[in-house]
Every structure is written in C-alpha cells, then in structure tokens.
Amino acid sequence: xxxxxxxxxxxxxxxxxxxxxxxxxxxxxxxxxxxxxxxxxxxxxxxxxxxxxxxxxxxxxxxxxxxxxxxxxxxxxxxxxxxxxxxxxxxxxxxxxxxxxxxxxxxxxxxxxxxxxxxxxxxxxxxxxxxxxxxxxxxxxxxxxxxxxxxxxxxxxxxxxxxxxxxxxxxxxxxxxxxxxxxxxxxxxxxxxxxxxxxxxxxxxxxxxxxxxxxxxxxxxxxxxxxxxxxxxxxxxxxxxxxxxxxxxxxxxxxxxxxxxxxxxxxxxxxxxxxxxxxxxxxxxxxxxxxxxxxxxxxxxxxxxxxxxxxxxxxxxxxxxxxxxxxxxxxxxxxxxxxxxxxxxxxxxxxxxxxxxxxxxxxxxxxxxxxxxxxxxxxxxxxxxxxxxxxxxxxxxxxxxxxxxxxxxxxxxxxxxxxxxxxxxxxxxxxxxxxxxxxxxxxxxxxxxxxxxxxxxxxxxxxxxxxxxxxxxxxxxxxxxxxxxx
Numbered sequence: 001x002x003x004x005x006x007x008x009x010x011x012x013x014x015x016x017x018x019x020x021x022x023x024x025x026x027x028x029x030x031x032x033x034x035x036x037x038x039x040x041x042x043x044x045x046x047x048x049x050x051x052x053x054x055x056x057x058x059x060x061x062x063x064x065x066x067x068x069x070x071x072x073x074x075x076x077x078x079x080x081x082x083x084x085x086x087x088x089x090x091x092x093x094x095x096x097x098x099x100x101x102x103x104x105x106x107x108x109x110x111x112x113x114x115x116x117x118x119x120x121x122x123x124x125x126x127x128x129x130x131x132x133x134x135x136x137x138x139x140x141x142x143x144x145x146x147x148x149x150x151x152x153x154x155x156x157x158x159x160x161x162x163x164x165x166x167x168x169x170x171x172x173x174x175x176x177x178x179x180x181x182x183x184x185x186x187x188x189x190x191x192x193x194x195x196x197x198x199x200x201x202x203x204x205x206x207x208x209x210x211x212x213x214x215x216x217x218x219x220x221x222x223x224x225x226x227x228x229x230x231x232x233x234x235x236x237x238x239x240x241x242x243x244x245x246x247x248x249x250x251x252x253x254x255x256x257x258x259x260x261x262x263x264x265x266x267x268x269x270x271x272x273x274x275x276x277x278x279x280x281x282x283x284x285x286x287x288x289x290x291x292x293x294x295x296x297x298x299x300x301x302x303x304x305x306x307x308x309x310x311x312x313x314x315x316x317x318x319x320x321x322x323x324x325x326x327x328x329x330x331x332x333x334x335x336x337x338x339x340x341x342x343x344x345x346x347x348x349x350x351x352x353x354x355x356x357x358x359x360x361x362x363x364x365x366x367x368x369x370x371x372x373x374x375x376x377x378x379x380x381x382x383x384x385x386x387x388x389x390x391x392x393x394x395x396x397x398x399x400x401x402x403x404x405x406x407x408x409x410x411x412x413x414x415x416x417x418x419x420x421x422x423x424x425x426x427x428x429x430x431x432x433x434x435x436x437x438x439x440x441x442x443x444x445x446x447x448x449x450x451x452x453x454x455x456x457x458x459x460x461x462x463x464x465x466x467x468x469x470x471x472x473x474x475x476x477x478x479x480x481x482x483x484x485x486x
Contacts, residue, residue, distance in 0.1 A: 042067045043184060045075070045174060047161050047194025054198060054238035055150035057087070060161065061140035062117065064095070069179040070134040072120040073141060076164055076173040081113035083159040084196060088145035091119060095134055096141040100124075104142075109166060117142050133179045146196065152238035154198040162193035201239040207261065208243050209236070210379045215243075216264045221344060222304035223379025224258055234379070265307055265373075266333050266340055280382035281430060282374050283466045283481060284308075289360075293367075294324075296357045297374065298466055299382065300406065300485050303351040306358060307373040310339040313366040324357040325349075339367065350377040354406065355481065385430040385466075397421075399471040399478040406483035407454075413438070413480075414449040415471050424472040425450055427482075435462060438469075454484050 044065040052058040062075065073096075079086070091102040101120035108114040119141060122132035134141075148154065165173045165186070174191060176184035207215030210223040224244065226234040236244065241252040246260040283298040297303065316339050323330040327349035333340040343351075343358060351358075361367075372384040398416040405411060413425065425439035436457040438450040452469070455461055464486045470479045 042188055043070070043176060044190040044192065045073075045163065046190075046192035047077070047163070049194050049197070051197045051199055052146075052148045053201065054148055054152060054154050055235060056148050056237070058146050058148060058196060060144040060146050060194075060196065061094070062142040062144070063139060064134075064141045064176075065138040066134065066176070067136055069136065070176050070184070071122065071132075071179055071181055072177045073118070074172055074175050075117040075142070076108060076166065077115050077117065077161065078164045079113050079115070079146070079161050080159050083149050083154055083157075083198075084146040085149075086115070086144050086146055089115070089117070090143055091141065092143070094140040094143055095137065096121075098132075099134075100132070102142075114164065114166075148196065148198060150236075150238050150241065152201055152242055155201045155238065157198050159196040159198065160193065161195060163191045201237075201242070204239065204242045206243050206248075207246055207264065209240055209261075210381075211240060211243075212381060214381065216261065217375065217381055218265060218305040218307045218342075218344070218373045219375035219379045219381040221258075221261055221265060221379075222375040222377065224261060225344070225346060226304070226377075226379060227253070262331065262342065262344070266331060266342055268309065268340070280376055280380055281465050282382040282384045283430060284358075284369065284372050284374070284384055284386055285481075286369065292360045292362045294357050295359050295361070295369075296355060297351075298355040298481050298483060299353055299374075299376075300464060300483055301353050301382075302377040303353075304375050304377040304379065305342070305344040306375075307343075307371075308339075308341040308358075308369060309371045310341070310367045311370045312337055312339055316361070316367075320362040322360045322362070324360055325351050327351075330359070338370075354483070397471075397473060397475065397478070399469070399480055401480055402452075402469060402482050406485040408485050410451055410453045411482060411484075412449060412451055413469050413482075414447060416447050417443060417445050417473070420444050421473045421475070423448070426470050426472065427452055428468040428470060429462075430466055430468075435467065452482075 046063045046065070048061045048063065050058050050060055062077065064070065064073065086106070089104050091097050091099060096102060096119045099119045099121050100123045101118070103118050105116040108116040121134060163174050167173045171186050174189065175186060176189065178184055205215055207220060209220040212219065223234060227236050236253060244253045244257050245251065246257045246264065249256065280301060285296055287294045287296065295308065297306070315336055316334055318332050318334055321330070321332060321339070321341065323343060325343065328343050328345050328351060331342040331344070341359060369386055372386070374382045374384050376382060397418055400414045402411045402413045415425070417423070421443060423439055423441060423443050424437065426437050427435040429435055436455065438452055462484065464484050467482045467484060468479050469482055470477060
C-alpha cells in the first residue's frame with residue numbers, strides 16, 4: 001500500500017523549492033510516481049498528472065479503480081495553495097455524477113489547501129440499492145478546475161496534489177464503502193498521488209504582448225489596453241506579463257508600460273518576427289473628396305487600432321488631420337518628410353467591420369503611405385494591402401458599388417456606359433491576381449450588369465476576403481472593392 005500518513009514516506013518523492021509564491025513544488029524531472037498497484041488491494045485511488053502554463057485553468061481528476069461495487073467514498077486531498085487554487089469541484093461528467101449525495105469542504109481541519117470530498121450513492125438505503133452503487137470500473141469520481149498562479153517563477157516545476165491521512169486511529173480518511181455499506185479500509189486500497197507540471201514559458205520578448213512573435217506592434221497595444229479594461233476576457237499569462245515590462249521598472253502590466261508601448265510604436269520601433277502571423281487581411285486606400293484626402297479601410301472584423309506612416313513632399317499641419325471615428329483617439333508625430341498617425345482607444349473603443357473612413361487630411365495630397373500596421377479588436381495583427389490607384393472614367397461611364405456588400409454567396413455588379421464600348425469586367429484578389437472574368441464583350445450604351453458567385457475561372461469557391469471588380473473600357477478603367485464573407 002502506498003499512502004501519505006502525516007510525515008510518513010509519500011508515494012512521490014518531492015524536491016522542494018521555496019520562494020514568495022512557490023511553497024511546495026517539485027523541479028521538473030525529479031518526480032517519481034508509482035504506476036503498478038499491489039496485488040493485495042482490490043481498489044485504487046489515484047490523482048491525475050496534468051500540464052499547464054502559469055495563469056492557465058486546468059481540469060484535474062480524482063480517480064477510482066474498483067474491482068467490486070462501491071457505495072460511497074470519503075476523501076481528503078492536499079494541494080499547494082500557494083501555487084494553485086480550485087475554482088470549481090464537481091461530480092458532473094464523472095462516474096459519480098448520479099450519486100445522491102456529493103459535497104466538499106475546503107480548508108478542512110482549518111488548513112489551507114486541504115479539501116474533503118464525500119460522495120454517497122444512495123442516501124435512503126441501508127444497505128444501498130444495488131442499482132445505485134458504483135459498479136466495478138475505472139475513471140474519475142470528482143473533478144477540480146484549478147487555476148495555476150500567474151507567475152513565471154512556477155515555470156518548470158511540479159505542483160504536488162496528494163492524498164493525506166489525518167484521522168488516526170479511526171483511519172477513515174480516503175476510504176470507501178461496499179454495496180452493503182461496509183467500510184473498505186485503507187489497507188485494502190492503493191493510493192497514487194498526482195501533480196500539475198507547469199510548463200516552461202519560453203524566452204521573454206519585451207513588447208510582444210499578444211505572443212505572435214512581433215514586439216511593439218499596434219496589435220500588442222490593443223491586447224494590452226483590452227487587458228486593462230477587461231482582464232477576465234483578455235487575461236495575460238506569466239510570459240505576457242514579463243513581456244509587458246517595457247519601461248524596465250520591474251512592475252509588470254502597468255499604465256506606465258502602456259504609455260511606453262505607445263511611445264515606441266510612434267518611434268517606429270519593431271522587433272523581428274519570431275512567430276507565425278495571423279490569417280487576418282485588411283485593405284487600406286486613399287481617395288480624394290473635395291479639397292481633402294480620405295484614408296479608409298475595409299475589413300471583415302472590428303478594428304482595434306491603426307498605425308500609418310506617410311511619406312510627405314510638403315509640410316503638414318497637425319490641425320489638417322482629423323479622425324473620422326469619434327470613439328477613437330489620434331496621436332500624431334509630424335516632421336518635414338513624414339507623418340505618423342496612431343489611431344487607438346484607451347477605453348476599449350473599436351471601429352466597425354466593413355468599409356469605413358479613418359482620417360481626413362485637408363488641403364494636402366502630396367504623400368504616399370509608406371507602412372500600415374492594423375490590429376483587430378482582440379489584438380491580432382492583420383496583413384494589410386494598399387488599394388491600387390484607380391483612374392476616373394469620363395462622365396457617363398460608371399461602375400456602381402456591388403450589392404449586397406459584404407456578400408455570400410453571390411453579388412450583383414452594375415455599370416453604365418455613355419457610348420457603345422468594348423468591355424471587360426474582371427475580378428482580382430488583393431495581390432492583383434486575376435480571379436475570373438465576368439464579361440468580355442462589346443456592349444451598347446446604357447446600364448448593364450453581371451453576377452459573381454464567389455468562384456474563380458475554374459469554378460472553385462474562393463476564400464473569404466477582399467476582392468476588386470475592375471471595369472475596363474476603350475476610354476479608361478474603374479474599380480470597386482467587394483468583400484466575400486463566409
């Protein structure tokens with residue numbers, strides 16, 4: 001029989017490491033857990049082995065292997081309250097789910113980390129009804145949900161979870177009863193302790209809050225600011241917290257770090273990529289409107305922040321740049337040759353999906369967009385394409401916006417011709433590759449139309465995203481953006 005009785009030899013060998021948070025955790029690799037049950041015992045109580053990162057939630061099972069029917073159990077379990085803590089304990093989804101009675105008591109005997117679990121199959125029967133007892137079998141009878149402490153100090157350690165025995169000489173801790181109600185004592189049971197192994201977090205990369213391999217991005221800002229507004233929805237694990245100390249004051253996740261992040265974004269600081277980018281895509285374009293230039297975006301997701309770097313050929317007044325999103329803030333940095341625009345929100349604001357204007361630049365057109373950094377409202381970086389330049393057609397040649405837009409599975413495209421003309425109506429993707437030709441014909445003056453079903457020239461369905469419909473005539477060309485959403 002393997003069991004922990006007070007200071008008796010445990011079924012696991014622990015190498016203890018003590019610090020402010022870790023009170024009884026074992027260094028990875030120093031743990032030995034028995035796996036073979038003695039032939040003498042008819043029953044085994046055993047605890048899970050699980051793996052998690054600091055800050056994770058982890059499901060953790062208390063298990064029973066019984067060779068004969070069991071009518072009840074009385075368990076006493078010890079966890080390291082400095083390293084993990086339970087947020088739920090239930091019989092739901094376990095072999096004991098139909099027990100008539102299931103209860104638990106935290107801090108049993110007034111000791112933090114001790115939990116008593118009692119399950120009774122049939123309260124009314126003495127002995128219990130044979131149909132109510134737990135038949136021979138193997139599996140969990142109780143399930144914890146633990147939260148691992150969100151500290152990088154735990155990384156690489158084992159957190160022990162073990163059976164304890166504190167009731168000598170009655171010896172009722174961690175015992176069972178059979179189908180007649182008779183006690184199945186400790187000498188008839190094998191006990192196997194368990195653990196939660198806390199995974200190594202990886203290398204600290206200061207500034208990489210969303211852990212995508214890039215540091216000091218707009219997406220890092222969005223996730224960081226979301227964390228301040230709603231840490232339950234946007235939690236940060238230990239590595240994220242370590243990465244958040246951007247002002248190097250050893251205070252993680254502070255407003256000062258957020259301000260430092262904004263400043264570094266405005267300075268154009270960016271580290272090389274070490275991870276995989278997301279699969280989000282966005283389109284950004286410029287368009288003249290009266291005496292102003294509009295910069296707009298098109299996405300199929302809500303936008304949390306945008307950074308634009310504009311190369312200029314003339315000085316730009318800060319007052320000439322106006323945000324067109326009331327719930328967002330704008331921060332500007334201007335020089336003789338460059339304008340940096342950061343559109344963000346300190347209180348969780350976001351910009352809607354679809355096609356929308358970002359900023360208006362009054363009386364100024366001598367610039368080009370040098371770079372764009374755009375993040376969704378959850379702090380993921382999108383791959384941004386810049387819309388190709390479009391030549392206006394003469395009056396009377398009009399390509400109307402497709403409808404519906406966004407669309408699924410098909411959309412209607414209409415255009416007007418002032419005179420008879422050879423016409424090609426072509427769909428391109430964001431990279432400028434031809435997807436399909438909808439029309440290639442000579443048409444009379446008037447209104448015409450076509451339908452695109454979201455398929456390429458070979459009849460294959462294309463992916464969700466932004467596409468261009470381009471009308472080419474003898475006198476010019478015009479394009480419209482279309483968004484396919486599946």
